[in-house]
Amino acid sequence: MSARPCPRCGREFDLRRTPRCPSCLVDLWLGADEFVRPKHDPRLLPLQWESYRSVLNPDFVASPRPYLLFAAEQGAWYFDTHYDMQIQFTHKPLGRAPGAGIPVGRSMPEHALDSLLIAEADSAECAHAFAVSLEQFEAQIRSGEFRPLEVCPTHLCDQLQRPGSDRCEDHAEPAKTAEPATKD
Numbered sequence: 574m575s576a577r578p579c580p581r582c583g584r585e586f587d588l589r590r591t592p593r594c595p596s597c598l599v600d601l602w603l604g605a606d607e608f609v610r611p612k613h614d615p616r617l618l619p620l621q622w623e624s625y626r627s628v629l630n631p632d633f634v635a636s637p638r639p640y641l642l643f644a645a646e647q648g649a650w651y652f653d654t655h656y657d658m659q660i661q662f663t664h665k666p667l668g669r670a671p672g673a674g675i676p677v678g679r680s681m682p683e684h685a686l687d688s689l690l691i692a693e694a695d696s697a698e699c700a701h702a703f704a705v706s707l708e709q710f711e712a713q714i715r716s717g718e719f720r721p722l723e724v725c726p727t728h729l730c731d732q733l734q735r736p737g738s739d740r741c742e743d744h745a746e747p748a749k750t751a752e753p754a755t756k757d
Contacts, residue, residue, distance in 0.1 A: 577729070586646075592724045592733050595645035602641055602691060605700040609634055613672070613703045619680035627686050627704040629672045637702075640666045644689055650733055651719040653692070659722065659733060661694035664707050672704020695733075 576585045579594035586594050593601075602608055611617055615628045633640050648663035664687060665671075671689040673682030686704035693699040713719045722733040725741035732741035740746070 590647075591645060592650065593645075595642055598645040599638060599641040601697050602694070602700045602702070603637065604697055606698065608637075608701055610701050610703075613701075615672075615682075618682075621678065621680045622675065623677070625674065625677055627672045627674050628682055629702060629704055630670065632669070633671050633689075633702075640669075640671065640689065641691075641702075643667050644691065648689075648691075650694070650722040651714075652722050653719055655718050656692070658693050659695045660719070661691040662705075662710060662719075663689045670704070671702075674704070674706075 576587055578585050579597055581597050582594060584594055584596050591598070609629060612622055612626045613629050615631045615634060618628065643666045644661060644663035647666075648661045651660050651662055652658075653660050663671075666689050670685040670687050672686045674684050674686050675682050686706050688705050688707045688710060689702060690705045690710070691700055691702050693701065710719070714721075724730070725732050725734055725744055727740060727744040730741055730744060732743060734741055
């Protein structure tokens, strides 16, 4: 185990499992203005939307901390190549379906979704949660839309690797630029 005490709260956590202290990460997520955005909020049902959407489980919305702590400790980090952001993915947090899907033109959920996705998971302002299907998520990994991120291997670094690199932004080798051609 690569235990490290959090400099902010003092709690020890395993850097190989998560790049940040789970307790502090949950606080970051819950501090976002719209962590539960209106289109994913079950308290606003029934509500039609112009596209397919998911709504979170009412239990999750009422008491998110246990779900999010589980996600922060057990989930995996990915880079979303389509939206250029870090995401955090957890299958069945606390062994439960975190939400349900609502087809276009419908106003109530019609099928369970088994996974939780935190988009913009590294942002105090923009982090937000929604439910997804594990099957669809795995298809997006296979297509290259989501790429797994690991923690930077530099000693005591808690940042995620930069996509396409084996190090974080701070520890990556600068890109080598081609030297200008000279005339002989």
